[in-house]
Amino acid sequence: MTWLAWRRQRPALLVAFGLLAVTGVALAVARAVIEGRAAALGVGVCLTEATQQCFTGPVQPLYAGFRETFTMMRAWLVVAAPLVGVIVGAGLLAREVEQRTVLFVGTQAISRVGWWARTVAMALVPAVVGVLAVTLLAGWALEPYAVLYRQERIGTLDFDISGIWPVAATVLAFALAAAFGAVLRSSLAVVVATVGVWVVLYASLSETRYDLLPDAVDIVPAASYTGFFDIDGLPQDLVYRGAGGEVVELGVVARTCGSSGTTDLCAGVTQVELYYQPSSLFWPLQALQSAVVAVLASGLLAFSALRWRRVMPGGAR
Amino acid sequence: MRWSLMRGRVGSRGVGPVPEGAVRFDGVGKRFGGRSALRDCTFEVPRGRVAALVGPNGAGKTTLLMVATGLLRADEGRVEVLGADPARVGMPPGASFVAQDKPLYGTFRVREMLRAAAALNARGRWDAARAAGLVEAAGIGFDERVGALSPGGRARVALAIALGRDPELLLLDEPLAELDPLARRQVMGAVLAASAESGTTVVLSSHVIADVEDACDHLVLLGGGRVRLDGAVEDLLAQHRVITGATEPDGAVVHSSRSGRQVEALVRGTGDGEPPTLDDLVMGYLQAEDGRVAAAGAPS
Amino acid sequence: MRFRVERRSGVPTYLQLVRQVEQALRLGALQPGDQLPTAKAVVEETAINPNTVLKAYRELERGGLVEARPGRGTFVLRTLARPASEVDGVLRVELAGWMERAAGAGLSVEDVDALVADARARRFEGGGARA
Numbered sequence: 001m002t003w004l005a006w007r008r009q010r011p012a013l014l015v016a017f018g019l020l021a022v023t024g025v026a027l028a029v030a031r032a033v034i035e036g037r038a039a040a041l042g043v044g045v046c047l048t049e050a051t052q053q054c055f056t057g058p059v060q061p062l063y064a065g066f067r068e069t070f071t072m073m074r075a076w077l078v079v080a081a082p083l084v085g086v087i088v089g090a091g092l093l094a095r096e097v098e099q100r101t102v103l104f105v106g107t108q109a110i111s112r113v114g115w116w117a118r119t120v121a122m123a124l125v126p127a128v129v130g131v132l133a134v135t136l137l138a139g140w141a142l143e144p145y146a147v148l149y150r151q152e153r154i155g156t157l158d159f160d161i162s163g164i165w166p167v168a169a170t171v172l173a174f175a176l177a178a179a180f181g182a183v184l185r186s187s188l189a190v191v192v193a194t195v196g197v198w199v200v201l202y203a204s205l206s207e208t209r210y211d212l213l214p215d216a217v218d219i220v221p222a223a224s225y226t227g228f229f230d231i232d233g234l235p236q237d238l239v240y241r242g243a244g245g246e247v248v249e250l251g252v253v254a255r256t257c258g259s260s261g262t263t264d265l266c267a268g269v270t271q272v273e274l275y276y277q278p279s280s281l282f283w284p285l286q287a288l289q290s291a292v293v294a295v296l297a298s299g300l301l302a303f304s305a306l307r308w309r310r311v312m313p314g315g316a317r
Numbered sequence: 318m319r320w321s322l323m324r325g326r327v328g329s330r331g332v333g334p335v336p337e338g339a340v341r342f343d344g345v346g347k348r349f350g351g352r353s354a355l356r357d358c359t360f361e362v363p364r365g366r367v368a369a370l371v372g373p374n375g376a377g378k379t380t381l382l383m384v385a386t387g388l389l390r391a392d393e394g395r396v397e398v399l400g401a402d403p404a405r406v407g408m409p410p411g412a413s414f415v416a417q418d419k420p421l422y423g424t425f426r427v428r429e430m431l432r433a434a435a436a437l438n439a440r441g442r443w444d445a446a447r448a449a450g451l452v453e454a455a456g457i458g459f460d461e462r463v464g465a466l467s468p469g470g471r472a473r474v475a476l477a478i479a480l481g482r483d484p485e486l487l488l489l490d491e492p493l494a495e496l497d498p499l500a501r502r503q504v505m506g507a508v509l510a511a512s513a514e515s516g517t518t519v520v521l522s523s524h525v526i527a528d529v530e531d532a533c534d535h536l537v538l539l540g541g542g543r544v545r546l547d548g549a550v551e552d553l554l555a556q557h558r559v560i561t562g563a564t565e566p567d568g569a570v571v572h573s574s575r576s577g578r579q580v581e582a583l584v585r586g587t588g589d590g591e592p593p594t595l596d597d598l599v600m601g602y603l604q605a606e607d608g609r610v611a612a613a614g615a616p617s
Numbered sequence: 618m619r620f621r622v623e624r625r626s627g628v629p630t631y632l633q634l635v636r637q638v639e640q641a642l643r644l645g646a647l648q649p650g651d652q653l654p655t656a657k658a659v660v661e662e663t664a665i666n667p668n669t670v671l672k673a674y675r676e677l678e679r680g681g682l683v684e685a686r687p688g689r690g691t692f693v694l695r696t697l698a699r700p701a702s703e704v705d706g707v708l709r710v711e712l713a714g715w716m717e718r719a720a721g722a723g724l725s726v727e728d729v730d731a732l733v734a735d736a737r738a739r740r741f742e743g744g745g746a747r748a
């Protein structure tokens with residue numbers, strides 16, 4: 001049965017793995033290229049620890065030259081994880097219904113739920129393993145970039161490609177595809193529906209992500225305020241306070257203090273409150289979001305299993 | 318309206334105790350939304366028969382077969398296939414089904430398709446040698462792609478897989494549709510060989526009587542979701558007559574039609590007239606309106 | 618031995634099989650001890666119901682022409698071929714001559730068939746076409 005589950009999904013699995021393999025190669029190449037360029041410019045150290053000098057002088061070409069690559073790679077990784085889930089999940093059941101092989105499978109000596117479970121496992125397990133591997137590889141390959149551009153793992157794009165979230169994204173996409181596959185008859189419809197719903201869910205989760213857990217606050221006397229620079233986390237909000245604890249409007253500060261960047265006792269500001277999501281929240285947030293996905297995915301897979309027990313293409317002709 | 322005759326052992330093979338029927342429906346009904354696909358269906362196909370399930374398109378033949386295999390659940394009535402209830406056990410073990418279109422995995426090679434069938438039947442009976450032998454006998458190469466086979470080739474492979482389960486009952490939905498005459502002969506030949514060799518009961522549906530009339534010794538006629546006829550072909554033919562005359566004859570007239578000055582009537586009875594062909598019988602009952610069959614003097 | 622089934626001939630299928638076996642026996646194509654094809658082999662080729670084959674074989678058995686041996690098959694018991702004699706030879710020659718004359722007179726195959734059938738019916742079946 002394992003062989004059969006593999007053979008039926010061989011095309012989808014090969015495509016998914018091809019995708020991941022190409023991604024992996026691209027990642028390794030990306031790291032090699034940036035390291036080579038940095039070495040050529042003599043600023044290799046900027047890739048392990050970014051100091052103030054890393055933004056001017058000889059580093060400029062490095063800094064300017066790889067920002068787009070960095071963004072594109074991360075954007076691709078955000079898309080790739082759920083894409084793998086869709087690829088291996090969409091054809092799972094919809095194609096059986098499309099080709100009516102469900103009438104064949106349903107009349108052999110096999111429990112339908114058992115068949116469904118093995119099919120799901122054969123698709124999901126390799127997909128998860130592959131995505132996990134690529135996630136780890138990406139962590140390694142993009143490290144120089146992360147250092148250079150001072151990206152925090154907890155930040156939006158980086159959060160989505162680190163930790164266990166990519167795997168959760170894959171599982172969610174897969175579960176959606178499996179659920180739609182048990183209801184819709186064409187693989188194409190399943191893909192469209194899955195992508196649509198996944199995007200909506202993803203948008204909701206990212207929108208609310210940083211509202212889930214409380215911000216940390218750094219209270220900095222105005223004299224020593226040098227910006228959000230040294231925060232270990234993702235900036236959320238900034239409040240200027242005067243001597244009596246009153247809030248000084250951002251607009252007032254901007255007009256009064258100009259754009260020099262220092263607010264030393266300007267407009268009556270005595271302290272600055274920096275609200276941010278600390279990096280230590282990375283794993284709790286990953287856990288929270290993944291838990292939501294786990295619950296949704298379980299529900300969707302259970303629905304798919306139950307539908308599959310009674311699936312019959314719209315009545316006999 | 319249904320005419321059910323003595324389901325005797327005339328024409329059946331084999332000696333021994335009369336076994337229970339292979340397929341038995343009792344008052345079975347099935348609805349899809351508001352539409353009734355099967356209504357009060359009652360019939361019994363005894364073991365060892367080669368039965369034709371005949372009726373026009375849309376009569377409910379596919380629905381009936383799917384209820385018998387557990388793919389659909391009846392809304393009312395009792396279903397018994399090889400002594401089991403398909404609504405409870407799913408596909409009755411000992412039965413095999415080939416759906417219309419002979420669904421197979423198109424991208425598989427024949428060899429892989431057989432392997433898939435073996436995997437799907439690991440928990441039941443599977444005779445790999447028999448299935449492979451049937452494929453070879455059909456002249457189909459094991460490395461051919463299933464999707465590239467001719468309709469006849471697909472039918473042979475699907476049948477080989479069905480027979481690989483060593484079934485006591487073979488259920489076939491329109492097995493001859495879309496086949497050229499040679500393939501039709503070969504597929505029927507293979508089906509009947511299984512019946513001859515192992516006593517397998519066969520129920521096959523068709524909307525073309527001519528395809529099956531030489532092969533079948535039992536008839537279940539379905540029209541508008543109802544069973545119109547159920548019995549051994551020999552008995553059914555012996556107990557009807559076709560009478561041609563100037564006026565409609567007395568007695569239990571199933572259906573009569575007038576052309577010019579002649580009236581031709583299909584009559585239930587054993588008196589005057591010609592024995593009907595299977596076609597006469599089927600067309601007569603399909604065209605008879607409900608309640609048209611006179612109950613007077615009905616022979617048992 | 619291969620069977621040919623004429624589906625629209627009006628003759629019951631089993632009877633066609635019986636007659637074809639009898640014909641084979643008459644012509645010596647089947648000899649005592651030969652095995653008749655199994656029901657499986659016959660239906661595989663002709664796509665008729667296995668019962669029909671068995672009915673035909675039972676009929677032949679009843680006529681003492683064949684014998685069913687359980688587990689082994691159905692075997693021919695006796696032949697219907699008459700030993701060849703001079704009378705046969707003379708009759709054949711006369712028949713060939715008659716055919717020549719009929720052809721010379723412009724008769725078609727159908728005409729010949731009709732004449733022969735009628736003469737045969739008068740002599741062997743006590744009937745024949747009314748003139």
